[in-house]
Amino acid sequence: MAFPKKDDIQCHMIIHTGETPYQCSQRDKAFTYNSHLTKHMRFQTAEKPYQCTQSDKTFSDRNSHYYQRKLHTGEKPYQCSKCAKAFTKNGALTIHMRIHTGEKPYQCSQCDMGFTNNTSLTRHMRIHTGEKPYQCTHCDKNFSDLSNYYKHRKIHTGEKPYQCSQCDKAFTYSGDLTKHMRIHTGEIPYRCNQCDKDFTQNRHLIQHMRIHTMEKSYQCKRCDKTFSYKSTFTRHMMIHTGEKPYQCSHCDQAFMENHQLKSHMWIHTGEKPYKCSHCDKAFMENHRLKSHMWIHTGEKPYRCIQCDKGFTQNSNLKQHMMTHKGENVQRE
Numbered sequence: 001m002a003f004p005k006k007d008d009i010q011c012h013m014i015i016h017t018g019e020t021p022y023q024c025s026q027r028d029k030a031f032t033y034n035s036h037l038t039k040h041m042r043f044q045t046a047e048k049p050y051q052c053t054q055s056d057k058t059f060s061d062r063n064s065h066y067y068q069r070k071l072h073t074g075e076k077p078y079q080c081s082k083c084a085k086a087f088t089k090n091g092a093l094t095i096h097m098r099i100h101t102g103e104k105p106y107q108c109s110q111c112d113m114g115f116t117n118n119t120s121l122t123r124h125m126r127i128h129t130g131e132k133p134y135q136c137t138h139c140d141k142n143f144s145d146l147s148n149y150y151k152h153r154k155i156h157t158g159e160k161p162y163q164c165s166q167c168d169k170a171f172t173y174s175g176d177l178t179k180h181m182r183i184h185t186g187e188i189p190y191r192c193n194q195c196d197k198d199f200t201q202n203r204h205l206i207q208h209m210r211i212h213t214m215e216k217s218y219q220c221k222r223c224d225k226t227f228s229y230k231s232t233f234t235r236h237m238m239i240h241t242g243e244k245p246y247q248c249s250h251c252d253q254a255f256m257e258n259h260q261l262k263s264h265m266w267i268h269t270g271e272k273p274y275k276c277s278h279c280d281k282a283f284m285e286n287h288r289l290k291s292h293m294w295i296h297t298g299e300k301p302y303r304c305i306q307c308d309k310g311f312t313q314n315s316n317l318k319q320h321m322m323t324h325k326g327e328n329v330q331r332e
Contacts, residue, residue, distance in 0.1 A: 046137075 048058035104114030218233035300310025
């Protein structure tokens with residue numbers, strides 16, 4: 001390789017020597033180039049000197065600022081030849097093309113997993129090494145992934161930059177706003193290819209697909225039960241451990257699930273969140289509201305199998321069944 005300047009040769013030679021002369025004063029990290037140290041220090045200090053002229057966003061490095069400007073102009077010069085997607089960066093297009101080709105050039109040395117980009121491999125390797133390089137400056141938490149670190153920081157700042165344009169709600173994360181907007185638009189983008197059921201979130205579709213595949217990935221080590229969903233498995237394990245992590249702050253009662261605690265808290269607060277749309281009655285529990293609604297609709301879902309009489313409550317049906325029991329004794 002040839003270089004126009006002597007300084008360029010010196011910078012290049014560091015790649016071969018492995019030298020890292022630029023040392024961070026706050027952490028035990030060193031860098032090959034001064035520019036990398038500068039970027040790292042801004043991460044530590046949260047300095048963001050590059051201000052977007054179109055929004056309130058600020059950036060720690062020039063490149064991110066440059067690509068943010070392209071978001072506002074809508075410029076996406078790098079077009080995929082296989083589908084309609086276009087990108088602001090050439091590197092993003094290169095990575096995207098691997099979806100079509102199936103190429104995964106970044107291979108884990110510890111397991112068989114391959115990745116389309118080096119960033120994903122680096123993130124994956126931390127599973128094996130246990131490395132968590134991103135330390136929260138507000139608490140003792142460490143993170144293996146930068147995006148999770150940024151998300152966590154917003155808990156401390158209370159920042160909710162993603163504002164709904166249809167109502168007053170604001171969100172910490174962009175993904176939460178996207179999911180919320182579907183309430184307003186009615187969009188249900190995830191469809192099951194087995195039964196045509198639609199879902200607003202991909203994770204709900206993945207869970208639903210286990211009904212068709214009969215997949216039960218979660219095995220209890222204390223008994224033979226298996227479960228399709230992690231949440232169901234977690235609840236089941238509490239039966240064995242006796243764990244009740246949700247503790248009432250007003251009394252000694254504790255619960256396995258958060259929703260049970262919420263329902264219980266209404267006993268203390270007197271809150272009745274389930275309101276009838278036909279009259280002024282309100283209820284602490286949703287199933288009681290449903291039972292009440294049958295008074296207005298005339299629906300009687302509890303039906304006697306002997307005389308076809310209907311009832312709004314199961315207890316009334318049971319009481320009614322006793323009259324038939326008396327009739328049957330007399331016939332005998």
